[in-house]
Amino acid sequence: MFSGVTANTSKHLQLDAGAFLKNFDPATDTWExxxxxxxxxxxxxxxxxxAVPTIRRIEVDGVKGATKGFEALDExxxxxxxxxxxxxxxxxKMALATGTSEDVKSPSSAASENYTKITAANEIADTDYIDNxxxxxxxxxxxxxVMIVMFNALCTNGLTLTTADKAEGVIAxxxxxxxxITDLDTPPFEIYYPILN
Numbered sequence: 344m345f346s347g348v349t350a351n352t353s354k355h356l357q358l359d360a361g362a363f364l365k366n367f368d369p370a371t372d373t374w375e376x377x378x379x380x381x382x383x384x385x386x387x388x389x390x391x392x393x394a395v396p397t398i399r400r401i402e403v404d405g406v407k408g409a410t411k412g413f414e415a416l417d418e419x420x421x422x423x424x425x426x427x428x429x430x431x432x433x434x435x436k437m438a439l440a441t442g443t444s445e446d447v448k449s450p451s452s453a454a455s456e457n458y459t460k461i462t463a464a465n466e467i468a469d470t471d472y473i474d475n476x477x478x479x480x481x482x483x484x485x486x487x488x489v490m491i492v493m494f495n496a497l498c499t500n501g502l503t504l505t506t507a508d509k510a511e512g513v514i515a516x517x518x519x520x521x522x523x524i525t526d527l528d529t530p531p532f533e534i535y536y537p538i539l540n
Contacts, residue, residue: 354484354539360389361480361489363425365437365473369490369535374479383437383476384429387513392478392491394532395420419530421520423476423493428513430504432459438502438514439463441471472497476518487537494531495521 364381372381397420401413427434436442441464449456476496479488500517520531 351484351539354482356483357489358481358483360386361478362386363390363423363427364477364479365433366475367477367479367490367492369477369492369533374488383425383516384427384431384434386426387428387511388426390423390425390478392423392493392532393421394530421493421530421532422499423478423491423496423518423520425476425478425516425518426513427516428511430512430514432461434514434516435461435502437473437518438498438516440498440501441465441467467497472521473518482537482539484539485537488535489537490535492533492535493518493520494533495523497521 362378363383363386364377365383367377367381397417399415399417400409401415403410403413406413432444436444439461442461443464444459444461447458447460449458473496474494476493478491480490481488496518498516499519500515502514504512504514506512522529522531
């Protein structure tokens, strides 16, 4: 039988859904230090990460098909999706891309409850981009986490919240990574993969 399984296969399995964090710094943050303030929230169905290049074949007379050296990488489409089940004001604001929030009193003068009012804008400001969104998970053969960091994130699929009896709502956040104008040569993501013994 031919198989790709080796003695090391069991060390390289990505386990479980992991977690999504906002503005996590791999150089200074740890899971313990970040989970209280940077965690986006509990998920249902995990999420996904995609870094997809758009590769254009350069057409030249006499070349009959794909030829080494005759391709150009036009762009990277970098996205991260988190299926957030923990519905917080921060998650709602993030889904709206241009969302802002303020604490207010109840709209009813007879009520005493306090609210966080969330609104959206018609223009994208530099401050709407999130410095980074980080997925952190684990491998079967390491105590160190796997981390994928996506930079300059903006939610690009908007807010959809579906409700139903005997079920909980989930917000699917699709966040897109963006280049910075000062560094157009570096795709907006990094992957930190632990070195296994």
